Amino acid sequence: MSNSLFYPVTFHQAVLFTGITGKDQADILAMGRRRVFNSGETLFHQGDRAIFCYLVLKNRLKLSLLHEEGKEALLRYINPGEITAAVAVFREKNYPVTAVTVGPAETVLWDRNTMLQAMHVYPALSINFLQVVIDRLDDIQSRYLELQTERVEQRVARALLRIMKQSGRRVDEGILIDFRLSRKDLSDYTGTTLYTVSRTLSSWEKRGWVRSGRERIIVVDPHALVSFAETG
Amino acid sequence: MSNSLFYPVTFHQAVLFTGITGKDQADILAMGRRRVFNSGETLFHQGDRAIFCYLVLKNRLKLSLLHEEGKEALLRYINPGEITAAVAVFREKNYPVTAVTVGPAETVLWDRNTMLQAMHVYPALSINFLQVVIDRLDDIQSRYLELQTERVEQRVARALLRIMKQSGRRVDEGILIDFRLSRKDLSDYTGTTLYTVSRTLSSWEKRGWVRSGRERIIVVDPHALVSFAETG
DNA sequence: CGCTCTATTGATAAACCTCAAATACAGTGG
DNA sequence: CCACTGTATTTGAGGTTTATCAATAGAGCG
Helix, strand or coil: CCCHHHCCHHHHHCHHHCCCCHHHHHHHHHHCEEEEECCCCEEECCCCECCEEEEEEEEEEEEEEECHHHCEEEEEEECCCCEECHHHHCCCCECCCEEEEEEEEEEEEEEHHHHHHHHHHCHHHHHHHHHHHHHHHHHHHHHHHHHHHCCHHHHHHHHHHHHHHHHEEECCCCEEECCCCCHHHHHHHHCCCHHHHHHHHHHHHHCCCEEEECCEEEECCHHHHHHHHHHC | CCCHHHCCHHHHHCHHHCCCCHHHHHHHHHHCEEEEECCCCEEECCCCECCEEEEEEEEEEEEEEECHHHCEEEEEEECCCCEECHHHHCCCCECCCEEEEEEEEEEEEEEHHHHHHHHHHCHHHHHHHHHHHHHHHHHHHHHHHHHHHCCHHHHHHHHHHHHHHHHEEEECCEEEECCCCCHHHHHHHHCCCHHHHHHHHHHHHHCCCEEEECCEEEECCHHHHHHHHHHC
16 A cells, blocks of 8 residues: 555556456555566576566566577567466465566565465455456467467468457557567467568558568458458 | 265365365265266366366266367366366366366366365365366466477477376276377367377387377376477 | 568378278168 | 177378578667
8 A cells, every 4th residue: 555656547457457446455565575677688597497477567578488499489569557477476485477578567466475365365366366367368279279270371460460459559540569579489389480470461461451660560451361361 | 975985085185175084075075066067078168167076986078168169278187086177166267168078077066165065064176177277277387388389289289298107007008097188189189180190199009109099098108298299 | 671471372292081892890670 | 699780090191381491671778
């Protein structure tokens, strides 16, 4: 409560806080610790003991699964208002995920015991955490199915639409993905190579569906992309 | 409790019942309804409202994600003592998964409200359910990474090892997958075609790693398979 | 303005799918 | 017990998708 002034008002809408009053939100936030990470800094790494869970206040995190030989599967971006490492609260096993900031990021973090305590006081928290875990499960299952059954271009279309929905911002020309997103990032997200993503985006740019530059993508015609994603 | 005689003793080891005494287990089972499904019968289908959660007593269920054009991703097999549709208890949304029996299967099922009630009386149940959801999330994330980064034969090796661990039975020649498992099933599990699986198994059979017949696989040399899966 | 990182594009190769045909196998009913 | 029938499996040939490699161009930063 004491340092609630530090937190932007907008986080009253965070998934974490569904069904929790503003005052209680402030209390819960005050139980955590505020921490700012540099651009590109690692919050936690695959194989670490899961210790904290994080609420993102500003900027974004990139969650990845790492494989040998430097290959990487990009799981998702964690946007302001979203939490990650929710699972860390429920078990002590290693967490198989790596989190890196995309630009300098502000977070609030809670250790396991503190969060368990908070959940005890505010039971709605447990429900919200569970909801997050289930949402993640749904998301990864859909993507697993798509990865297994669809072609590369179709998957890139879906990826772009997903990221657009989660992190898009309206601008004049269309919907801008609001952070540095490279061809490599998109290929790690979809299980292809940066070359194929580049070719795909070039072809869509010719058709007027997107506009793109260095680590920057604007979706001009979401409808066309949706239709492409659904028909293959 | 009244009908606890119906249930085999072995289910005292079910994940669902971790930390729950035998008597309480019987009570919980008695709150559910016992139901036998025919071979190949569908328990629930993608898009259904999630209504029940199921404990498998005998035989196995096959959980799949369905895609248009008849393509299918095989999520996992649910063995005796395991539960499925755990998520159904926590939300009413459509469940994106299809469950079909592999041979005639005995189950116990609970509707949402009954299970919520049981959880209220036996809090350990909630923890066990959560554990199941988290395990499923871990599993699908690992497989997502593998699908995205590894070659077909490597994935088939991993699939065989996974299924072996979960459903294998020691026999003279090695470890037998203890139910009908076709080339098509394995290819749906790994995201390839039955032809490629067939070729792969043939080549392994020549090397003495497996023995296989119609819908039947014995892993003769698990070590060789592990090493193959890990080095690619 | 030079340096570095990202993106583009073409040529080639590898992995894997698709299609087709033959073969093996497990039940089933006579 | 055996022939029959419907699946499952095997295997080959050929095609498609996509990765890989290489070289060039472009963008941002100090």
